Amino acid sequence: KELQEIKKEISDLSRNHSTVQEKGVQFKEQIHEGFRHLDEIVNTLAKHEKEASQLTSRIKSLSDKEKHMDSTKELSKQLGEIKASIKRAKTSFTPETGSVFVRLFLGQVNVKHYREFEKFRLKQEYEKFKKKTNPQFILFVVLLLLYPHSSFITTSWQIWLLYYYVTLALRENILLVNGSAIKPWWIIHHYLSIAGSLTNLLWPFSPAFSHFLPQVTYFSGAQGLVQILTNRYQQGRLYKLVAMGKANIIDVTGESEGWNDDPGWTPSALFLLPFLLFVQFFQLYNSFSFFAYAYTNEFKVEWQVLACGLIFLLLGVGNLTTTMTTYYQKWTS
Amino acid sequence: KELQEIKKEISDLSRNHSTVQEKGVQFKEQIHEGFRHLDEIVNTLAKHEKEASQLTSRIKSLSDKEKHMDSTKELSKQLGEIKASIKRAKTSFTPETGSVFVRLFLGQVNVKHYREFEKFRLKQEYEKFKKKTNPQFILFVVLLLLYPHSSFITTSWQIWLLYYYVTLALRENILLVNGSAIKPWWIIHHYLSIAGSLTNLLWPFSPAFSHFLPQVTYFSGAQGLVQILTNRYQQGRLYKLVAMGKANIIDVTGESEGWNDDPGWTPSALFLLPFLLFVQFFQLYNSFSFFAYAYTNEFKVEWQVLACGLIFLLLGVGNLTTTMTTYYQKWTS
Ligand SMILES: CC(C)(COP(=O)(O)OP(=O)(O)OC[C@H]1O[C@@H](n2cnc3c(N)ncnc32)[C@H](O)[C@@H]1OP(=O)(O)O)[C@@H](O)C(=O)NCCC(=O)NCCS
Ligand SMILES: CC(C)(COP(=O)(O)OP(=O)(O)OC[C@H]1O[C@@H](n2cnc3c(N)ncnc32)[C@H](O)[C@@H]1OP(=O)(O)O)[C@@H](O)C(=O)NCCC(=O)NCCS
Numbered sequence: 001k002e003l004q005e006i007k008k009e010i011s012d013l014s015r016n017h018s019t020v021q022e023k024g025v026q027f028k029e030q031i032h033e034g035f036r037h038l039d040e041i042v043n044t045l046a047k048h049e050k051e052a053s054q055l056t057s058r059i060k061s062l063s064d065k066e067k068h069m070d071s072t073k074e075l076s077k078q079l080g081e082i083k084a085s086i087k088r089a090k091t092s093f094t095p096e097t098g099s100v101f102v103r104l105f106l107g108q109v110n111v112k113h114y115r116e117f118e119k120f121r122l123k124q125e126y127e128k129f130k131k132k133t134n135p136q137f138i139l140f141v142v143l144l145l146l147y148p149h150s151s152f153i154t155t156s157w158q159i160w161l162l163y164y165y166v167t168l169a170l171r172e173n174i175l176l177v178n179g180s181a182i183k184p185w186w187i188i189h190h191y192l193s194i195a196g197s198l199t200n201l202l203w204p205f206s207p208a209f210s211h212f213l214p215q216v217t218y219f220s221g222a223q224g225l226v227q228i229l230t231n232r233y234q235q236g237r238l239y240k241l242v243a244m245g246k247a248n249i250i251d252v253t254g255e256s257e258g259w260n261d262d263p264g265w266t267p268s269a270l271f272l273l274p275f276l277l278f279v280q281f282f283q284l285y286n287s288f289s290f291f292a293y294a295y296t297n298e299f300k301v302e303w304q305v306l307a308c309g310l311i312f313l314l315l316g317v318g319n320l321t322t323t324m325t326t327y328y329q330k331w332t333s
Numbered sequence: 334k335e336l337q338e339i340k341k342e343i344s345d346l347s348r349n350h351s352t353v354q355e356k357g358v359q360f361k362e363q364i365h366e367g368f369r370h371l372d373e374i375v376n377t378l379a380k381h382e383k384e385a386s387q388l389t390s391r392i393k394s395l396s397d398k399e400k401h402m403d404s405t406k407e408l409s410k411q412l413g414e415i416k417a418s419i420k421r422a423k424t425s426f427t428p429e430t431g432s433v434f435v436r437l438f439l440g441q442v443n444v445k446h447y448r449e450f451e452k453f454r455l456k457q458e459y460e461k462f463k464k465k466t467n468p469q470f471i472l473f474v475v476l477l478l479l480y481p482h483s484s485f486i487t488t489s490w491q492i493w494l495l496y497y498y499v500t501l502a503l504r505e506n507i508l509l510v511n512g513s514a515i516k517p518w519w520i521i522h523h524y525l526s527i528a529g530s531l532t533n534l535l536w537p538f539s540p541a542f543s544h545f546l547p548q549v550t551y552f553s554g555a556q557g558l559v560q561i562l563t564n565r566y567q568q569g570r571l572y573k574l575v576a577m578g579k580a581n582i583i584d585v586t587g588e589s590e591g592w593n594d595d596p597g598w599t600p601s602a603l604f605l606l607p608f609l610l611f612v613q614f615f616q617l618y619n620s621f622s623f624f625a626y627a628y629t630n631e632f633k634v635e636w637q638v639l640a641c642g643l644i645f646l647l648l649g650v651g652n653l654t655t656t657m658t659t660y661y662q663k664w665t666s
Binding site for chain 1 (some may be wrong): 335336339340342343346347349350353354356357359360361363364365366367368370371373374377378381384385388391392395399402404405408411412415418419422425426437438439440441442443447448451454455458459461462484485488489492495496499500503504507531534535537538
């Protein structure tokens, strides 16, 4: 009888499995169909964009009298709104390969996601990555302080930083394509950091290098600690999004684990500000030190000294101005 | 009249744009729906897999007499087929994040594509990348031969190799998830190459390093030339796929540019073999040189010498055996 039963269950399984296979074929057709619609939408949007700019120039070439009529102004405004809407639709639909940086690593493939929950996942994974790697960052600083003469440790640290900044820049570029409001400067910031790591890797263990190592190590320590704070701040923001139900991901997938963990105490933007300013002025001070060293040595220094000076200058100025605008926007809105 | 016409066209555009927006909403719903089906399919497959293995153990625990009946054997066979089919369905449907390596760079996000043409694009981009970077590879070898004492050039070269192998390994892992039959060894091969570049970056400009630089440079030159050949071979295979219409991508998107370019002369697998063997024996010879150096110096050598010896040994042995099995499979099928 057991044998009979097994037989029956196998044939049931076989039947059910065929049903799933059919569903699989249907799914592929559905997706295929869906993306064909996407192609249509993208093409139509491009057409509309062209029409809109033709209309704009036609309005421009009206006679001065006509241009100043209220109805014309009204039309201009309407057209502006349509244009803005087309642009928004384009960003949310057109497949994109990300910036050159993403293409360097992944090639020219679409990195735009069309499921809300996948987009949210990208962000979540990004913050999780920062959280996990912060202790490693600090650990390296401690090792550098303990063994300042080990070329093994300094080189490992530079290679690790290279990895760290490359993956951050990759993920941020992908986030940007997927609707994040991250300011381009923060990505450029990571490109500059990559340039910094490369400069350090290409710098032989010279007297100048040893001269600057302690200062750069202290700076990295400060940066590491402040990064922990900013990461907590960003996690707090993410948590609030989920709690307010704005990120409607959980109901979509049933997968909520780890996505609504209360991160505990998180600093406010205002609390962060002095720490950020401290690190950013430290960057400017580093820049000054490198240039002063070059100056007192009558610029007979390795090119890495000047490169580091320039990179820290750009980092400091860019970070300061971007942070200032961000806080200004926060307070005025 | 012009004004009237503009007004009319703007209101037309506005209406058309609303239609596209509706289509956009529909598309999102469609995709959403599609992926909900996918979730269902994936869950059902997991359930079926469990049922199938329970049935297998029930068959195993039948009495010996029953087990040897023809009908039981028939059942076992049927079950085996179902299991294989479930497994195939799982690989084609279950979202995957790729290996740990992909997760290190992109985080835990799905890298499986569900459009045939996207899958093909991945492969095409992969081969295009190799084609574009081969000349850079050769250029570096030439620079190394011209300036063997420049730490700038050797370090740049190692950093470039690091980038090169990281992106290859990333793309290959993603290809694997998307149904490529690439053998895992070729990916491991690139992990080992990454380890090799890291070892070299961590190697100060010592006498041992200088001792090995010329030999490693000649080896890289040979490898670079053979890579050009293997790349042409793979492009030829891809071209044939498109020409035979197996890769039915072009009709899907209308985008055919660059995808069916005749690559011109391409070597056959047989033609490649001696060149591959040459490089692979060169790897074994390198390994031998490093170990012999360590031996004659009574193993009082930098750890990098032993690491390089080991990496070349693994590369040589792994490449040889994998190439042999590949050719054996080709000839017997
Ligand atoms: C000033 C600061 C705290 C403001 O953060 P915020 O409140 O999230 O700012 P915004 O509202 O403009 O954020 C918009 C988006 O950009 C992201 N973002 C902001 N600053 C970012 C940064 N430095 N890196 C990465 N992403 C950032 C936010 O997460 C948000 O993403 P979302 O649209 O996907 O949700 C933040 O920009 C910051 O930490 N800056 C300092 C960085 C720095 O100087 N580092 C060097 C020293 S450690
Ligand atoms: C031997 C060789 C020419 C066979 O190539 P092949 O005919 O494509 O082999 P297979 O039929 O097994 O290929 C199966 C898949 O693996 C891919 N593949 C095979 N060898 C690969 C390699 N070395 N790197 C990356 N992908 C490879 C193929 O492109 C194919 O992909 P697909 O399923 O997406 O179409 C190839 O494996 C090779 O070049 N090996 C030598 C590599 C080497 O030793 N390099 C070091 C010296 S340069």
